[in-house]
Structure formats: C-alpha cells, structure tokens
Amino acid sequence: MGQYYLSHLKELEAEAIFIIREVVSQFEKPALLFSGGKDSILLAHLAKKAFFPAKIPFPLIHIDTGHNFPETLKFRDNLVRELGVQLVVGSVQESIDKGRVREETGVNASRNALQTVTLLDTLEKLKIDAAMGGARRDEEKARAKERFFSHRDEFGQWDPKNQRPELWNLFNGRKHHGEHFRVFPISNWTEMDVWQYIKEENIALPSLYFSHERECVVRDEVILAKSEYLPLKEGEEIKKLNVRYRTCGDMPITGAVLSNANTLELIIEEVATTRTTERGTRADDKRGETAMEDRKKAGYF
Amino acid sequence: MSIQENNQLLRFTTAGSVDDGKSTLIGRLLYDSKSIFEDQIEAVKTSSEKKGFDYVDLSLLTDGLKSEREQGITIDVAYRYFATPKRKFIIADTPGHTQYTRNMVTGASTANLAIILVDARKGLLEQTYRHSFIASLLKIPHVVVCVNKMDLVDYSEEVYNKIVADYEAFSSKLDIKDVQFVPISALKGDNVVDRSKNMSWYEGSTLLYHLEHVHIASDFNHIDCRFPVQMVIRPHTLEFQDFRGYAGRIDGGIFKAGDEVKVLPSGFTSKIKSIELNGEPIKEAYAPMSVTMTLDDEIDISRGDMIVRPNNQPHTEQDLEVMVCWMNQKSLQNRTKLIVKHTTKECQALLKDIQYKVDVNTLHRIEDIQEIGMNDIARVSIRTASPIFFDSYSKNRQTGSIILIDPNTNETVGAGMII
Numbered sequence: 073m074g075q076y077y078l079s080h081l082k083e084l085e086a087e088a089i090f091i092i093r094e095v096v097s098q099f100e101k102p103a104l105l106f107s108g109g110k111d112s113i114l115l116a117h118l119a120k121k122a123f124f125p126a127k128i129p130f131p132l133i134h135i136d137t138g139h140n141f142p143e144t145l146k147f148r149d150n151l152v153r154e155l156g157v158q159l160v161v162g163s164v165q166e167s168i169d170k171g172r173v174r175e176e177t178g179v180n181a182s183r184n185a186l187q188t189v190t191l192l193d194t195l196e197k198l199k200i201d202a203a204m205g206g207a208r209r210d211e212e213k214a215r216a217k218e219r220f221f222s223h224r225d226e227f228g229q230w231d232p233k234n235q236r237p238e239l240w241n242l243f244n245g246r247k248h249h250g251e252h253f254r255v256f257p258i259s260n261w262t263e264m265d266v267w268q269y270i271k272e273e274n275i276a277l278p279s280l281y282f283s284h285e286r287e288c289v290v291r292d293e294v295i296l297a298k299s300e301y302l303p304l305k306e307g308e309e310i311k312k313l314n315v316r317y318r319t320c321g322d323m324p325i326t327g328a329v330l331s332n333a334n335t336l337e338l339i340i341e342e343v344a345t346t347r348t349t350e351r352g353t354r355a356d357d358k359r360g361e362t363a364m365e366d367r368k369k370a371g372y373f
Numbered sequence: 374m375s376i377q378e379n380n381q382l383l384r385f386t387t388a389g390s391v392d393d394g395k396s397t398l399i400g401r402l403l404y405d406s407k408s409i410f411e412d413q414i415e416a417v418k419t420s421s422e423k424k425g426f427d428y429v430d431l432s433l434l435t436d437g438l439k440s441e442r443e444q445g446i447t448i449d450v451a452y453r454y455f456a457t458p459k460r461k462f463i464i465a466d467t468p469g470h471t472q473y474t475r476n477m478v479t480g481a482s483t484a485n486l487a488i489i490l491v492d493a494r495k496g497l498l499e500q501t502y503r504h505s506f507i508a509s510l511l512k513i514p515h516v517v518v519c520v521n522k523m524d525l526v527d528y529s530e531e532v533y534n535k536i537v538a539d540y541e542a543f544s545s546k547l548d549i550k551d552v553q554f555v556p557i558s559a560l561k562g563d564n565v566v567d568r569s570k571n572m573s574w575y576e577g578s579t580l581l582y583h584l585e586h587v588h589i590a591s592d593f594n595h596i597d598c599r600f601p602v603q604m605v606i607r608p609h610t611l612e613f614q615d616f617r618g619y620a621g622r623i624d625g626g627i628f629k630a631g632d633e634v635k636v637l638p639s640g641f642t643s644k645i646k647s648i649e650l651n652g653e654p655i656k657e658a659y660a661p662m663s664v665t666m667t668l669d670d671e672i673d674i675s676r677g678d679m680i681v682r683p684n685n686q687p688h689t690e691q692d693l694e695v696m697v698c699w700m701n702q703k704s705l706q707n708r709t710k711l712i713v714k715h716t717t718k719e720c721q722a723l724l725k726d727i728q729y730k731v732d733v734n735t736l737h738r739i740e741d742i743q744e745i746g747m748n749d750i751a752r753v754s755i756r757t758a759s760p761i762f763f764d765s766y767s768k769n770r771q772t773g774s775i776i777l778i779d780p781n782t783n784e785t786v787g788a789g790m791i792i
C-alpha cells in the first residue's frame with residue numbers, strides 16, 4: 073500500500089485551490105487583488121491550476137499607487153498576457169486628481185494609506201463582491217486572527233470582534249446587498265512555504281526578489297531604493313549596494329535587504345536563517361503597534 | 374533550520390483554563406524552535422516593559438487584537454505557525470473561558486491533535502472536563518494532556534501520577550482514541566522541546582518530539598469514496614471543446630481512473646476517465662486533495678452533487694440527528710428556520726426538536742428544554758428541504774459536519790456533527 077498523505081506544500085495547495093473554487097462558486101463577481109508581489113503571483117498561479125484547462129474566470133485588480141518599481145509593472149503585464157486574464161488598474165493618482173484623497177507631504181510621505189480609497193472605489197465601480205488577496209496570517213498579528221472568508225460591511229470595514237466562526241471546510245459567503253468579502257486563500261502559508269512552493273513549481277518572479285546591484289539610500293536603518301518618489305533629506309547620500317527585496321510594496325517605503333542570494337535555493341537558505349519578519353522592512357507597519365489592525369478596520373487589504 | 378519539502382502538516386489546538394499557561398507554552402514552542410523573529414521578540418519586550426513586567430511576556434506574541442492587548446486576555450482564535458526539520462505546525466490558539474466554547478469548537482474542527490493543559494497545583498478542573506469533552510465531540514484524533522507548572526510542585530512524580538490517574542478515570546467515559554501525558558514547565562522549558570533534567574523519573578517523550586512523530590497519515594478516511602462536486606469546469610475553447618471537468622476536494626476514499634462511480638442524487642453510473650490537476654494526471658486521489666475529474670459519459674452534474682462508488686454509498690436523508698454547538702447571542706428554538714451548509718451543498722432547514730442539552734462541565738444531560746443559548750451543546754433533530762448525502766461524523770469529519778446559518782443575518786450561528 074502506498075503512503076496516503078500529502079506533503080505540507082501539497083496540502084496547503086489543495087486548501088488554497090479549494091478556497092479559490094469556493095469563491096467562484098459562491099460569488100457573482102470575484103476578483104483577485106494583484107500587487108505584483110510574490111504572494112499575489114503565487115495566488116495567480118494557484119488560480120490557473122484551479123480552473124485549468126479553462127482560463128481564470130475573474131479579473132486581476134491592481135491598485136496602482138504610481139510609485140511602483142518598473143520591474144513590477146513589466147512583470148505584471150507579461151503575466152496577464154500569459155494567463156489570458158483581464159487586468160483592471162485602479163489609480164491612486166486618479167483618486168488624488170479627483171480630490172477623493174489628499175496626498176501626504178513631507179520626506180516620509182507615502183501613498184500607502186491612500187490606497188484604501190482607490191481600492192474601495194474600484195471594487196464598487198466593478199461591483200466586486202469577493203476580492204481575493206495574498207495576505208498570510210504569519211505576516212502580522214491582526215492578520216493572525218482574520219478568517220479565510222472575511223466579511224466587509226457596506227463601508228468596506230472589517231469588524232475583528234464580530235467575525236463569523238469558520239469551521240471545517242465550510243465557508244459562509246452569504247451577505248446582504250452592498251456588503252462584500254475579502255478572501256485569503258493562502259492564509260495558512262508562511263514565508264518559507266511560499267518560497268519552497270515557488271521553487272517546487274518553478275514559478276517566475278520579478279527580478280527584484282533576486283540579488284542585484286542598486287542605488288540606495290539608508291534611512292532609519294531601512295535601505296530604500298533611489299527613485300524620483302523619494303526626496304532626499306539633508307546629508308543623505310546614494311550608495312551602490314547588493315540587495316534584494318523580500319516584499320514588493322511601494323518604491324519609497326519598501327526596504328531592501330543586503331543579500332547576495334541570486335537563486336531560489338540561496339533565497340530559501342537565507343529565509344531559513346533570517347531573524348526578522350518580512351514586514352519588518354516596511355515603514356508602513358512601523359506607524360504604531362496596531363497600525364495594521366487600524367488600517368484593516370478602515371477597509372485596507 | 375532546514376525544512377524538508379515533503380514534510381507533513383500537523384494542525385493542533387491548545388486548551389486550558391485561564392492562566393494555565395497556554396500562551397506561554399505556545400511562545401515557548403515558537404521560541405525554542407526558533408520561529409520567533411527578532412523584530413517580534415523586540416516588540417514583545419518593549420510591550421512587556423511598558424506594562425511594567427520584569428519578564429518577557431511571551432503571551433503577547435499570540436494576543437494580537439487591540440482589545441486583547443488592553444485587557445490581557447485572548448478573545449478569538451489566533452493562528453500561529455512553526456516548523457521543525459520534521460514537520461510544519463499550525464496552532465489554533467483558543468481562549469479558555471466558558472463563554473468562548475464556540476472558539477474552541479472552531480479551532481478543534483480542523484485539528485489533528487489537541488493539547489489540554491492542566492495546572493499541576495490545581496489538578497483537573499471543570500474546564501478540563503469541558504475541553505476534553507469538546508475534543509471528543511469534535512473527534513480530534515489525538516490528545517496530549519500537558520501537566521504544566523511542574524516547577525511549582527517540585528517536579529513531583531506523585532503529583533503527576535495522581536493527575537494522570539484522575540484523567541484516565543474520567544476520559545474512559547469519552548471517545549478519545551489516543552491520549553498521551555507529558556509533565557512540563559512551559560515557563561522554564563522542561564520537556565517542551567528539551568528533555569527535563571528535573572524529572573528523570575519521566576521516561577516518555579518531550580512534547581515537541583510527540584508532535585513531530587504522532588501518526589497522522591490515517592486521520593482522514595481513506596476507505597469510503599466521497600467526492601462532493603464544487604463546480605463544473607467547461608473551457609469553451611477550440612482545444613478543449615468537449616472538456617467537462619468536475620472540480621472539488623476529495624473527502625474520503627481513494628479514487629483512480631477506470632473506477633466505476635455513481636453520481637448522487639441522480640443515481641447515474643459511469644467510469645472515471647481521468648483525474649488531474651492543471652492538466653497533470655493524478656494516479657490516486659484521496660483526501661484532502663483538490664482535483665479535477667472527468668467521466669466517460671456525459672451526465673448532468675452540478676455543484677452540490679456527490680460522486681461515490683456504487684457499492685459504498687453515504688446516507689441520503691432529509692432528517693438529520695445532530696450534536697450542535699450554538700454560537701450566537703440569539704437563541705435557537707423549535708421551528709427556527711436555518712440554512713444548512715454541508716460539503717458543497719446549501720439548503721433550507723428547520724429545527725424540529727431539541728432532545729437534550731449537555732452540561733459541558735459534568736457531561737450530564739439536561740432534558741425538557743425549550744431553547745439553546747450561546748455556547749450550548751445540544752442534541753437536535755433538523756429537517757432539510759432536500760436530501761443530504763452524509764456519513765456519521767465519527768466516520769468522516771468532512772461529510773459528517775454541517776454549519777448552520779441564520780437566513781436573516783447571514784451569520785454562522787451553529788456547528789453541527791451528524792450522528
């Protein structure tokens with residue numbers, strides 16, 4: 073008799089595919105929130121597997137802050153072409169121009185928080201009733217408590233104290249008019265799982281994730297890429313460093329790590345020995361102990 | 374830390390009364406297995422200092438929401454992850470108070486194993502009975518009773534033996550297949566990851582060793598073939614003109630191409646033409662795989678149908694006998710209208726009868742009751758608007774479980790195990 077059990081990666085894959093298929097079955101207008109980072113690339117890969125030989129039956133939505141790494145955009149456009157899937161871009165710049173949001177000012181200004189308005193506007197315009205995202209519970213303490221199927225009221229808000237219990241493989245996506253869901257199929261994956269799976273499945277990633285030489289500024293111990301969106305403070309200087317990224321957020325707020333890891337094997341080795349969380353390099357999470365919970369309550373990813 | 378790619382996944386839940394040391398134990402497992410990152414431990418140190426503690430409060434690692442951090446209690450299920458070279462672990466950390474029975478039920482529903490903590494100084498408490506009852510009700514295949522705070526009873530073998538004997542006497546009334554005992558100190562680390570030097574009288578394995586080696590491959594049912602159809606895949610492309618695939622997750626048994634199958638409720642039979650995922654053939658499909666299946670014949674099949682073997686069929690009935698855990702403020706009464714969700718099927722239902730309620734602390738039955746309140750566990754009869762294809766929960770945790778939804782609020786109000 074063979075061994076009838078799955079490896080942890082196969083079990084996580086089976087769970088994520090089940091959830092993606094549930095979303096398509098239970099909702100009328102689902103979408104996948106695509107950030108261009110490895111987690112949403114993984115999600116797109118799982119979605120492809122879930123429906124093959126049919127095409128992915130929902131659009132990818134990219135909330136474009138206008139502060140993207142150029143590598144991310146190029147990669148996004150290629151992937152969309154390959155998958156034969158529809159791409160919808162929600163533009164933060166447009167929200168600013170329309171006066172829907174006000175841009176932060178100052179040297180540490182970021183468009184991160186502004187995304188929430190653009191995101192909610194885009195979901196509403198397309199009448200999206202389930203938006204899938206690549207968030208994982210190991211990323212952050214508020215996320216550790218969020219459900220796979222996470223209910224949002226008609227204002228897009230999350231109520232962490234009043235979440236629906238989630239049991240077995242039975243996911244309740246019922247809702248009233250105007251409400252929607254955020255769904256997180258890879259909730260149970262850790263950063264290590266993601267990397268191991270990317271290697272096992274040979275999934276292509278933007279070059280940012282691999283070690284490369286880049287012009288950087290070191291600010292408050294965070295290594296930031298030189299870009300037109302990052303005004304320099306007095307005394308700051310540009311240095312050439314060998315770096316790679318662990319997450320791909322906005323250019324002016326996503327920190328790089330010093331690294332020579334230029335293959336998946338080396339990255340996995342590095343992840344295994346790293347002693348800081350991947351969001352530890354993100355300035356947006358450092359705005360207070362419950363920064364993520366507060367943003368999520370307001371409707372953030 | 375090198376993690377193999379073909380490791381198994383073990384899901385476990387922790388239960389214990391307030392202050393028995395659950396959060397400390399989880400913190401210890403994460404810390405000793407080097408799964409806590411420096412920035413996390415720094416944040417915890419800072420918060421501990423702010424609160425005026427002179428020690429690092431590892432429970433701050435798991436208590437994530439604002440209100441929990443303010444009140445210093447755990448109010449919801451939090452999920453934690455760690456891995457060793459042997460296995461990957463998912464912990465459902467659930468709070469201990471009676472009013473959170475529903476959270477423990479939630480955490481238990483997907484668990485392979487439950488850790489039940491007992492304070493060595495206090496011995497078995499009402500909560501121990503309740504947690505053990507829930508573990509047996511939810512059919513968690515493995516239970517580990519950790520006798521914690523052994524450092525506070527001089528690592529006494531006698532104290533430990535007495536608790537083990539008491540527990541065995543009580544648990545013989547329950548249906549738990551596999552119970553193990555480990556004397557530990559979550560705070561000091563004895564027998565959690567490393568063997569204790571203070572308890573040479575203990576010859577069993579450490580907690581982590583047990584978690585790494587307990588046999589979980591047969592926790593799923595690999596005998597009775599059950600494949601609830603989630604959706605039908607029809608590509609409508611030139612290349613796959615006639616492709617008609619049934620997508621879903623295997624809930625039991627082992628399916629192979631060539632197998633004769635029967636489709637419920639239509640009763641039509643056919644043969645499996647292929648089982649695949651992403652175009653790659655799968656030789657044998659078993660729980661909990663997600664696959665796409667094609668059949669030899671063109672049969673009308675849709676979401677909520679179930680593919681089984683002709684000689685091994687589930688029950689098909691509209692009247693269900695169920696143990697429910699009620700999870701909502703609004704109480705459940707006779708004739709209450711509900712929506713039942715079972716595998717991939719959803720249908721209207723009616724509560725026909727409440728037979729008895731279980732006193733979760735004494736296991737006594739309370740009869741003649743009119744309603745069931747939040748956190749109650751009761752045996753009820755439910756009538757569904759259309760037939761459900763089910764197995765008893767003790768035979769299959771997937772095809773034997775349901776959730777109850779309030780049709781007005783859409784909230785999940787109950788969890789049910791079919792008898």
Ligand SMILES: Nc1nc2c(ncn2[C@@H]2O[C@H](COP(=O)(O)OP(=O)(O)O)[C@@H](O)[C@H]2O)c(=O)[nH]1
Nearest residue numbers: 391392393394395396397432521522558559560
């Ligand atoms: N001496 C001793 N104290 C412990 C042990 N485990 C936990 N504690 C303490 O017991 C208290 C409650 O622990 P906590 O983990 O918050 O319990 P929880 O409510 O079950 O999560 C804290 O003050 C811990 O430091 C142990 O093994 N020995």
Ligand SMILES: [Mg+2]
Nearest residue numbers: 395396432447
């Ligand atoms: Mg606790």
